Every structure is written in structure tokens, then in C-alpha cells.
Amino acid sequence: MEHYSKAKLCGMLVFWVLVDVRGESHSQRPCDFPAIYNFGDSNSDTGGISAAFQPIPWPYGETFFNKPAGRDCDGRLLIDFIAQKLGLPFLSAYLNSLGVNFSHGANFATGGSTIRRQNETIFQYGISPFSLDVQIWHYDQFRSRTTDLYNQEKNHFEKSILPNPPDFSKALYTFDIGQNDLAAGFRKMSDEQLHAAMPDIIAQFSAAVQHLYEQGGRSFWIHNTGPIGCLPVAVMYITNPKPGFLDQHGCIEGQNEMAMELNKQLKDAVTKLRTQLPEAAITYVDLYAAKYGLISTAKSQGFADPLKICCGYHEKDGNVWCGQKGVTNNGTQVFGASCTDPESYVSWDGVHYSQAANQWFADRILNGSLSDPPIPITHACYRK
Numbered sequence: 001m002e003h004y005s006k007a008k009l010c011g012m013l014v015f016w017v018l019v020d021v022r023g024e025s026h027s028q029r030p031c032d033f034p035a036i037y038n039f040g041d042s043n044s045d046t047g048g049i050s051a052a053f054q055p056i057p058w059p060y061g062e063t064f065f066n067k068p069a070g071r072d073c074d075g076r077l078l079i080d081f082i083a084q085k086l087g088l089p090f091l092s093a094y095l096n097s098l099g100v101n102f103s104h105g106a107n108f109a110t111g112g113s114t115i116r117r118q119n120e121t122i123f124q125y126g127i128s129p130f131s132l133d134v135q136i137w138h139y140d141q142f143r144s145r146t147t148d149l150y151n152q153e154k155n156h157f158e159k160s161i162l163p164n165p166p167d168f169s170k171a172l173y174t175f176d177i178g179q180n181d182l183a184a185g186f187r188k189m190s191d192e193q194l195h196a197a198m199p200d201i202i203a204q205f206s207a208a209v210q211h212l213y214e215q216g217g218r219s220f221w222i223h224n225t226g227p228i229g230c231l232p233v234a235v236m237y238i239t240n241p242k243p244g245f246l247d248q249h250g251c252i253e254g255q256n257e258m259a260m261e262l263n264k265q266l267k268d269a270v271t272k273l274r275t276q277l278p279e280a281a282i283t284y285v286d287l288y289a290a291k292y293g294l295i296s297t298a299k300s301q302g303f304a305d306p307l308k309i310c311c312g313y314h315e316k317d318g319n320v321w322c323g324q325k326g327v328t329n330n331g332t333q334v335f336g337a338s339c340t341d342p343e344s345y346v347s348w349d350g351v352h353y354s355q356a357a358n359q360w361f362a363d364r365i366l367n368g369s370l371s372d373p374p375i376p377i378t379h380a381c382y383r384k
């Protein structure tokens, strides 16, 4: 009894100290997230598209994993930094059949995924067949099958790779998707058509969150979409731009405006979801601001030109993408190799950020300073 009250007193002291120092109260204990379930595209794919289609080649993975690790990066993605921050192992991809361990969650993201079905094969423009609605089917299948197996399984080893069924409602559900809906829109639609499609894109996103809530999900962490017009692949082919086409940092202004419009609608949808789903903690994270923040201050942050690409062969005589073999205009065989200092690049391969950039973003978003509500990820759970 006495022991118990000492512990309580100690807890109160910690409470005061936190309020004093921070001037605000993250006085509550950190959440106990036992698992993460992630939905998204290549920004958070940890092996899905490599399992389902052609594996991502070397030198992807060189900085951290020392081998290709199913990630479109030289090292860790934001979702990996999230897992580390929450003290959980890296997420296995649901589509991977080897060496997986789902005891602390699963990753349904695949490179090239969109919110809306695009009715294209991956062999045309790299659009994944696993759009968000399909990722939700995968989740449902995962949940019902692992629950059956968990309840039947006697073998400890087999059981140790399965989630504990009650953890589904205590897990953190994370999202990073929408960038490819924009990219496909830029390719196939006029600006007016893309604008007109946005409410449907957002409605399909909301339907996914709603479905997970109905299945018992309560804590949601939602990244908005980044400044797509700042990706080197977007700007590298532009010659003699009209005044105003590029902003002061060399990004395509019109594309970034589209991303901001989608984000505005996403944020409004999150506000609406909060009233529709009263027993949920839904955090909207302004990752756009973090990404544009690094791009606009790269030099002073110790990074190279943010529009330069670390991995790949990009010269006047041709472009060969990271990890690919190709032929230049004069017929020379070249390999899309890595730069010697990936840690100083913002862009790894022209489309995807480097591990160093992802680390920088993690440092800015995980403490809650770019979130609505402004709560660190360690505290972003629903509390009864």
C-alpha cells in the first residue's frame, strides 16, 4: 500500500516537472501502441512492391541496410523512424512471404499506390494495382486470418509472428498516400478535371479511415501530401520556363498549389471525421511544411542543392535511373550509381527522399510541432 502511494507521488512530481518546463501539459503517460498498421505508397513501402513485382535493386538500401530492403531510399523511411520512435520493430510488408514478423503490425503500402483506382497496369506508368481500397481489403483479410491462426496455433514460434488480436484496437493506424493521385492527374487530366476529382479522392480516403474505425481502430496518424512540384523528376526536363512557372526555389508552382489544395480538403475531411468518429484520435500531420521547409533552407541545413539527385546517371547525354543499366546518347553503357555522400542530398533518386532527409522530417514531425492537434506521436492515441 505504502509502495503504491510512493509511486503515485512520484508520478505527480513528474507531472509538475513536465508542465513547468514545457509550459504545456504532455502530462499524460505516453501511449502504449503495441502495433502499427500503415497504408500508403512508395513513401512508406517497406517491401510490398518488391514482393509483388520486380525487387528494388542495389544501391537502394546501401546506407542503412547494406542491401536492397524493399524501400525506395538509401536507408530508412519516415515509417521506419516512426517505428523506432515508438520502440517497435520495422514493419513487415503484408505482401512479403518470407522472413516476416507481424507481431507488431503490418505494412499495406506499395510503391505507386493511389487513393483511387487508376485502371492502369503497373507496366505503363508504375501505378500499383494496390490502391487504398485494395490495401483495406488486405487489412481485412490479414485481420481475420491472423486472428483465426492466433486462436488455433499452439506452436510458440509460429504464434510469435502473429499479432495479438486485441492489439488491433490499440494500434496506431498511419497513412501517407495521395501523391500518385496527383501525379496521375497531371498526366491524364486538365487542372480543372483534377480539381473536380479532389472531393472524390478525399471521400475515398475518408471511407478508408471510417472502415478501420468500424473494425475497432481508434488512433490515426495522417501525413498530408508533399510538394510534388519540387521533386527533381518534375523539374529536370524543364527548359526556358515562363516567368512564374517555377517558384523561388525552382519548384513547379502550379503542381505545389494542387498539392496544397488536396491538403486543404484532406484537413477539412479530418475535421469532419472527428465529429463522425467520436471515439477516435485523428492527427493530421503537415508533412508538406516539413518537406518544403527543408527544400527552401537546404543549404543552411547542411544539404546540397535539393533539386540535385544522388543516385542515377543524369548528364547532358542521357538519364539512367538509380540502380538501372542504360545507354547514353552516344551509345555508352552506364549504370545509375549512387553519389559518394548520400547524407548531404535531399533527393535520393529524383522521386524519393534520402534517409538523411527522412531523418530531418522525422525530427520535425514526430514531436507534434506540425500536427493538428499538436501532440507528439508518442501521445497520439485515443484515451477513453
Ligand SMILES: *[C@@H]1O[C@H](CO)[C@@H](O)[C@H](O)[C@H]1NC(C)=O
Residues within 6 Å of the ligand: 116, 117, 118, 119
Ligand atoms: C476506373 O474505372 C472505374 C470503373 O469504370 C471508374 O469508376 C473510375 O472512375 C476509374 N478511375 C479513374 C481514376 O479514372
Ligand SMILES: *[C@@H]1O[C@H](CO)[C@@H](O)[C@H](O)[C@H]1NC(C)=O
Residues within 6 Å of the ligand: 089, 101, 102, 103, 104, 157, 160, 161
Ligand atoms: C517476432 O517479433 C517479436 C517481437 O519483436 C519477437 O518476440 C518474436 O520472437 C519474433 N518472432 C520470430 C519468429 O522472429
Ligand SMILES: *[C@@H]1O[C@H](CO)[C@@H](O)[C@H](O)[C@H]1NC(C)=O
Residues within 6 Å of the ligand: 315, 317, 328, 330, 331, 332
Ligand atoms: C560517350 O559519353 C561518355 C559519358 O559522357 C564519355 O565518357 C565518352 O567519352 C563518350 N564517348 C564517345 C565516343 O563520345
Ligand SMILES: *[C@@H]1O[C@H](CO)[C@@H](O)[C@H](O)[C@H]1NC(C)=O
Residues within 6 Å of the ligand: 363, 364, 367, 368, 369
Ligand atoms: C520539434 O523539433 C523541432 C526540430 O528540432 C523544433 O524546432 C521544435 O521546436 C520542436 N517542437 C516541439 C513542440 O518540441
